Amino acid sequence: MTSSNSRRKEPIKAVLFDFDGTLSTLRAGWEETMAPMMKEAIAGPRALTPEDSKSLDDEIAAYIDQSTGIQTIFQMRWLAEKVAEKGWNPHILGEWEYKAEYNRRLLQSVNGRIADLEAGRLEATDFLMKGSEAFLELLRERGVDMYVASGTDHPDVVHEAKVLGVQRYFREIAGAPVGRADCSKEKVIADLLKEKGFRGQELAIIGDGKVEIRLARENGALALGIASDENRREGVNPVKRERLLAAGAERIAGDFANAGEWLEWLGLESR
Structure with missing residues (x-):
């Protein structure tokens, strides 16, 4: 301390x-859901070189680290801007569409945990x-x-x-x-x-x-x-x-x- x-x-x-x-x-691991989704959206169909891949991973990780605590929609706004900036993916979605997809992925694990709680398979102290x-x-x-x-x-x-x-x-x-x-x-x-x-x-x-x-x-x-x-x-x-x-x-x-x-x-x- x-x-x-x-x-x-x-x-x-x-x-x-x-x-x-x-x-x-309950939402532990959200970073591991957000980072690959962001990478997929930014890279699109482009085959990244190892250097490009690492550089993008580092950029995404740095952004997630410094944005922890803000509303998800602002993180998705950054994503939409980054997709447009890189120009690798011609299919650019809006920030709310990216948020919907992120929530869909994240809630798969969150809802599973809630179901275990409500069914008594796990206790609140587990989360x-x-x-x-x-x-x-x-x-x-x-x-x-x-x-x-x-x-x-x-x-x-x-x-x-x-x-x-x-x-x-x-x-x-x-x-x-x-x-x-x-x-x-x-x-x-x-x-x-x-x-x-x-x-x-x-x-x-x-x-x-x-x-x-x-x-x-x-x-x-x-x-x-x-x-x-x-x-x-x-x-x-x-x-x-x-x-x-x-x-x-x-x-x-x-x-x-x-x-x-x-x-x-x-x-x-x-x-």
């Missing part, structure tokens, strides 16, 4: 969580970051308002939170608006600060992507990173850790198992 010597002068009153990769691992539900319970006991903002489509993130049994902890779950390219995370933060009246220093934002960390820093909120290993559901993913450090995360952990330290970071340990 990463921390600093400074201690909070006042406790956090509200926490905004990212969902995928922060609390839930929750270690210690997450206990941590949410501690926050609820301390009267902290909790929210979720996700780049995943709104109906999907609500359903997945319900399937995992964590929906009950949140005052609001905001996913990407269906059919619109709006940033749900920016909107939720603006609502918390302007409409619900929280001050920046009363709000913590917890996530595994650069987007939510950047938004936290821009709005004066506490920026907490979770460098999650989504396969093991515990421990630190060093790639994510470096990404979060570069984005300006003030504290970083790999999971929620050490609830005491999280509560200390939030100024809640003595409550």
Whole structure:
């Protein structure tokens, strides 16, 4: 874990969580779905040389890394622009068409996992970051308002939170608006600060992507990173850790198992 010597002068009153990769691992492996789809769309019928293939793989991987946390539609917009820019594939789709195909591929695995949960073949703990539900319970006991903002489509993130049994902890779950390219995370933060009246220093934002960390820093909120290993559901993913450090995360952990330290970071340990 990463921390600093400074201690909070006042406790956090509200926490905004990212969902995928922060609390839930139902969508673990999305990068392995997105990358080959992007490569297929960009290359089209062109037979790539080994050099072209590696260069394209590297370009796609770099983009996915730096775009983690944004809405899928913006990633698909990049893809549509890249297909046109390379000129290798004469069949260029629109960003929404690319998103539909990506969702179709990804949901094959996600829906299989949900089916296993609903049938009792797997438990919610098989898809929750270690210690997450206990941590949410501690926050609820301390009267902290909790929210979720996700780049995943709104109906999907609500359903997945319900399937995992964590929906009950949140005052609001905001996913990407269906059919619109709006940033749900920016909107939720603006609502918390302007409409619900929280001050920046009363709000913590917890996530595994650069987007939510950047938004936290821009709005004066506490920026907490979770460098999650989504396969093991515990421990630190060093790639994510470096990404979060570069984005300006003030504290970083790999999971929620050490609830005491999280509560200390939030100024809640003595409550």
